[in-house]
Amino acid sequence: MTSQTKNRSQATCTGPAYLPGDVTPDELVQQMIRVDHAGEYGAARIYEGQLAMLRAGPDADAVKEMADQEKRHLARFDEILLRRRVRPSVLGPLWHTAGYALGAATALLGPRAAMACTAAVEEVIDEHYSEQAQALGDDEGELRGLIEEFRQDELAHRDIALDRGAEQAPGYELLTGAIKAGSRLAIWLAKRF
Secondary structure, three states, X not given: OOHHHHHHHHOOOOOOOOOOOOOOHHHHHHHHHHHHHXXXXXXXXXXXXXXXXXXXXXXXXXXXXXXXXXXXXXXXXXXXXXXXXXXOOOOHHHHHHXXXXXXXXXXXXXXXXXXXXXXXXXXXXHHHHHHHHHHOOHHHHHHHHHXXXXXXXXXXXXXXXXXXXXXXXXXXXXXXXXXXXXXXXXXXXXXXX
16 A cells, blocks of 8 residues: 555545535525425415405404414515525415415315315424424524424414314315325425425
């Protein structure tokens, strides 16, 4: 063994411990912001679709309150996107159309189906925000705090939906299973696009 070969074999890597294609910590944070922005936009559109179809009354009032809160969430992520120079999801037109269609379709099935939609989406968002909060380091305490705050709001929305009869919606298990699968797919797509 030559001295050069011996030196190379004992050398330590001083670069980042990433493989080609791995997401760096900065890219991960940008991805989180992009996904959360897309999610809040989609949620706002779901509520807009529901409000367009629900009759005036207590259910519509509850949806209006949740919609207003989602609009505030979206405004915060709009600001973060600009401040941090993170590109939004290129699938914005899909979130625009699919969110509204999901909200309108479930509301057409009745107030309980609209609430089942809310419960399903918010359960997925709870899991998603929880994973994000755990992944963020101390240097991202502000973002982690915001995600935790919004996570609590989303859990409150889920609880409101359950209190308003979500589980009594016809085909609840099938409906919520499909909505959860769609929500998880939307998260996956927003991470990449």
